[in-house]
Amino acid sequence: MRIALFITCVNDLMYPDTGKAVVSILERLGHAVDFPAAQTCCGQMHANSGYRAEAMPMVRGFVDTFRRYDAVVAPSGSCVAMVRDSYPRLALGDPALEAAVAEVAPRTYEFAELLVDVLGVTDLGAVFPHTATYHPTCHGLRMLRLGDKPLTLLRAVRGLELRELAGAEECCGFGGTFALKNAGVSAAMLADKCGAVDSTGAEYVVAADNSCLTHIGGGLSRRAASTAKPIHYAEILASTGSAQ
Amino acid sequence: MSHGTGNIVALRPFPDAARLELDDAQLRANLRRATHTIRDKRLRVVGEVDDWEDLRRSGAAIKDDVLARLPELLEQFEESATRAGAVVHWARDAAEACDVVTRLVRETAAREVVKVKSMATQEIGLNEALAAVGIEATETDLAELIVQLAEDTPSHILVPAIHYNRSQIRDIFRSRMPGVAAGLTDDPPALAEAARTHLRAKFLSATVGVSGANFAIADTGTLVVVESEGNGRMCLTLPQTLISVVGIEKILPTFAELEVFLQLLPRSSTGERMNPYTSMWTGVTPGDGPQTTHVVLIDNGRTATLEDEVGRQALRCIRCSACLNVCPVYERVGGHAYGSVYPGPIGAILSPQMTGAGANKTLPYASTLCGACFDACPVRIDIPQVLVHLRQKGPKPAAERAAFRSLSWIMRDRRRYAAALRAARRGSAPLRGFGRLRRLPWPASAWTDSRDVPLPPKQTFREWWTKR
Numbered sequence: 162m163r164i165a166l167f168i169t170c171v172n173d174l175m176y177p178d179t180g181k182a183v184v185s186i187l188e189r190l191g192h193a194v195d196f197p198a199a200q201t202c203c204g205q206m207h208a209n210s211g212y213r214a215e216a217m218p219m220v221r222g223f224v225d226t227f228r229r230y231d232a233v234v235a236p237s238g239s240c241v242a243m244v245r246d247s248y249p250r251l252a253l254g255d256p257a258l259e260a261a262v263a264e265v266a267p268r269t270y271e272f273a274e275l276l277v278d279v280l281g282v283t284d285l286g287a288v289f290p291h292t293a294t295y296h297p298t299c300h301g302l303r304m305l306r307l308g309d310k311p312l313t314l315l316r317a318v319r320g321l322e323l324r325e326l327a328g329a330e331e332c333c334g335f336g337g338t339f340a341l342k343n344a345g346v347s348a349a350m351l352a353d354k355c356g357a358v359d360s361t362g363a364e365y366v367v368a369a370d371n372s373c374l375t376h377i378g379g380g381l382s383r384r385a386a387s388t389a390k391p392i393h394y395a396e397i398l399a400s401t402g403s404a405q
Numbered sequence: 406m407s408h409g410t411g412n413i414v415a416l417r418p419f420p421d422a423a424r425l426e427l428d429d430a431q432l433r434a435n436l437r438r439a440t441h442t443i444r445d446k447r448l449r450v451v452g453e454v455d456d457w458e459d460l461r462r463s464g465a466a467i468k469d470d471v472l473a474r475l476p477e478l479l480e481q482f483e484e485s486a487t488r489a490g491a492v493v494h495w496a497r498d499a500a501e502a503c504d505v506v507t508r509l510v511r512e513t514a515a516r517e518v519v520k521v522k523s524m525a526t527q528e529i530g531l532n533e534a535l536a537a538v539g540i541e542a543t544e545t546d547l548a549e550l551i552v553q554l555a556e557d558t559p560s561h562i563l564v565p566a567i568h569y570n571r572s573q574i575r576d577i578f579r580s581r582m583p584g585v586a587a588g589l590t591d592d593p594p595a596l597a598e599a600a601r602t603h604l605r606a607k608f609l610s611a612t613v614g615v616s617g618a619n620f621a622i623a624d625t626g627t628l629v630v631v632e633s634e635g636n637g638r639m640c641l642t643l644p645q646t647l648i649s650v651v652g653i654e655k656i657l658p659t660f661a662e663l664e665v666f667l668q669l670l671p672r673s674s675t676g677e678r679m680n681p682y683t684s685m686w687t688g689v690t691p692g693d694g695p696q697t698t699h700v701v702l703i704d705n706g707r708t709a710t711l712e713d714e715v716g717r718q719a720l721r722c723i724r725c726s727a728c729l730n731v732c733p734v735y736e737r738v739g740g741h742a743y744g745s746v747y748p749g750p751i752g753a754i755l756s757p758q759m760t761g762a763g764a765n766k767t768l769p770y771a772s773t774l775c776g777a778c779f780d781a782c783p784v785r786i787d788i789p790q791v792l793v794h795l796r797q798k799g800p801k802p803a804a805e806r807a808a809f810r811s812l813s814w815i816m817r818d819r820r821r822y823a824a825a826l827r828a829a830r831r832g833s834a835p836l837r838g839f840g841r842l843r844r845l846p847w848p849a850s851a852w853t854d855s856r857d858v859p860l861p862p863k864q865t866f867r868e869w870w871t872k873r
Contacts (some may be wrong), residue, residue, distance in 0.1 A: 168866045168867070170816070170822075170826075172866060173826055173865050173866045173867055174826045174829055174830065174861050174865055174866075175859060175861050175862075177862060177864060177865055177866035177868075177869055178862075180866040180869075180870075181866070181869065196867070196870045198819060198823075198867065198871075199819045200819070201816045201817065201818070201819060201822040202816045202822070204816070206812075207809055207812070207813055208793065209774060209793055209796070210796060210805075210809065211769075211793070211796030211797045211798075211799065211801060212797075212801075212806075212809045212810075212813070213797045215809050215810055215812075215813035216813070218813060218816075218817035219813070219816055219817060222817060247793075250790070299773070299774075299775035299776055299777075300776070302776075303775070303776035303777065303779070303780055304776060330777075331733050331775075331777075332733045332773045332775035332777070334733070334773060335773065336772070336773025336774055336775070337773075337774075338770075339770065339772070339773045339774075340851070340852060340856075341848060341849075341851040341852060342420060342767075342770050342851075343419070343420050343423060343734075343770065343771065344420075344851040344852070344854060344855070345420070345423060345424050345427045346420075346423050346427065346734055346737050346738055346771075347773075347855075348854070348855035348856070349427055349433075349737045350733050350734075350737060350773075351855065351856065352855075375859060376856065378857075378859065379841075379852075379856030379857045379858060379859070380855065380856050382841055382857045383843075383855065383856065383857055
């Protein structure tokens, strides 16, 4: 199977370790992974902020870059939801693009989907002797219906103690430009999310999206009482128990 | 196509209005408790229905069919209702609707009317219009009555007084309700009893009732009101004259479709398997109930909304308020921040469409697009999709547009993109010792006012990949 890696813009610049974790896990499982260098960004921020025309070059770019592959994997529920849920709508009215999207979108997977649904793996032999609490991010939860796929993978990790997060399914308040346009409301939502994370006493807050983790982590580091560190679940799955 | 007017136009941008509400800790506590209670109840009773998803699809399909055949069904309704003895009026906007109702009440020479809880009359500002000509309108729904006594505006579609707790309600009753006992406690039965005594006198003296309708059946001319308290039924049966103000999207083709909505609505709105009172009336029945019935069909921006292929799904809305109760934004700021009688996620897409994009510019941005509203909606209105659609159609700040354009120019090309990543990584390198940034200049200060910013590590992913 030709698996292409889509490393989203946030991951590329800010969280290269998440991408490295995905690569190491897939290679450990015996799969060749390709990183097509022509890739840029999925265009979600543009489309969701109301800049459809400005998002379209990215939509076309994504489709052109990835249509040759059997599977595309990205460590971001939100960007995968953009491709699978929004691309078909954005392509409407352009038959060639519609056809290309229809080809690529169903083969674009969030990392846990690829592991559980496509590759049929739930235990990666990871070791991570820490406490963590899992925040299911909105787009993974409600657009991709990831369900507990990431949790299934995390439950197989040796030494990992998962603690339940109160109000887990509530949005952290990030919402892209929402965090700037409605900063007050965003901060109020974030405060509640951080409070819930704190009350678990866990060492890590885990999610399938580094942008949500940036938001939650940015809030936690402002709170004197907070000790939890944000981490993408792929990095836990890649861990073999050596120093973290 | 003319746009809607009345209480659907926000006077302040959402972020400004929200900021004021966010300062009110009591409000947030009240909202949190109330929305979570209804939310949990809804989840429980929806979980009991095996074919809930099929019911949602049916609800959406029936409403879409109605919207596709609206002119034909409205004419059918007018004909049936007229045949049954009702008088049908048409109003293009809020002012016209208020004029019609005001004229009808004046023709009866009544000085007071009793009202069934109705979003349509809130939308057109009927109480204020009646007051302007010396007619007193009394809200008989308990929560509407609380809001009216407090000289406040509703903050929720179903629970207009959701922003008050019971001790605040006791204080309102004590200071504003004539003849209330000085020792009134905040015990819910005591509060309900005080309201009951107050309203009974109104029911017995009023000769005109004013209502809305949850559904209007085209082939029989029947109007349907669904409620919990029974006060509505008193208004619908005791007065001699009944005037109903009904949005044109409330039509259902026949009684058969009601079956779907009488399952969807109570479970979605109050978390009940069935609401206690469902009242239906068809024109006039000699010797029974009101002997003069009027129906005022209002457009007020609905036809304009219908013209938008993506946005028209907002007209499926049956005003259950499930989207408000699950919305994390609504939960923090309450209904007043939305500046329209339709608050929350549905208001964020309905109000700007009814008024036209010039008004309510900030409402499509009053959401994180988390999608909880779409999941909860009994008629499957894809609210996040419509929000994004309205953002695309609406006006945008010039500086923001320029920023997104240049970002798009960079991101559409791999070399420019890779260079930009490299520049961002290098540019922030001197700061890496700090680990995180605590303060950035405007506009990024909107972020750093409450959140730290992490700094990029030494290498981007693509740099690592190339070197490996």
